[in-house]
Amino acid sequence: MLFYERAADILGRLERRQGSLKSMTVGNSYLKPEEKRKMYALLCETLKHASALSVVIERSGLLQGEEIESRLALVLVHDLLFTRGGLQHQGADPKLNLAIRKHKTRLAAELERLKAELGATSNADLVPAHLRDSAASTFRYVRVNLLVASVDEIVKAFQDDRYRLIDLSQIEGRSMLQVLAVKSRVFARDPDLPDLLVFPPGTDLHAHPLYTNGSVVLQDKASCMPAHVVKPSPGSLALDA
DSSP states (O other): OOHHHHHHHHHHHHHTTOSOHHHHTTTOTTSOHHHHHHHHHHHHHHHHTHHHHHHHHHHHTHHHHSOOOHHHHHHHHHHHHHSSSOSOTTSSOHHHHHHHHHTHHHHHHHHHHHHHHHTOSSGGGGSOHHHHHHHTSSOEEEEEOTTTOOHHHHHHHHHHTTOEEEOGGGSTTOOHHHHSOTTOOEEEEOSSOTTEEEEOTTOOOTTSHHHHTTSEEEOOHHHHHHHHHHOOOTTOOOOOO
16 A cells, blocks of 8 residues: 555544554554654644645545545645645555646645635644644654764754754743744753753644654653653663553
């Protein structure tokens, strides 16, 4: 089963409540290790934008013009319109990829039309309010995988990607939420845990190369604390339970 076909199959299983998103992506033994994070990121973003994507697909007439199942259309159109790289060349049957690309102009026009109707200035504005609120309720914590890279190396990599490092010791009475404002391209070193970086609420890094290549882990701060409290010595055996 090709990548997009498997993504569509997972969407169907989610609808039938046959498992969680993480168990069917990160915990999916049928996916190659390098595909698991990509699949999780694709489905997270597709689900967040599903209502807008459905409108765009319906208005474009894609399903009437091509023999394609609706869930498969969702993931294909998401990557076609919402990602820098567009459709993955090896993600679907070449004929299907070509058929979807053939509709790109119409799909993009319908997306812009929908944005104008909703007063949206970006794709992020198309995410339903209740999903935006839940995403913006806490900071995005990013743990550096020290088996792969140092904290300084990851900090520099984010800076090279035009993220600005904030020194929290210099904020002079302002709260972290004021400094790490939603939708701002900034980040800071966590004041408590040395291998943890903190980004503004709602920051989505699931498709970032540092996440997809395993250099960083997206993890809440509480989950990062036990290892620092235990501080196991090299060679120790630990039970994570």
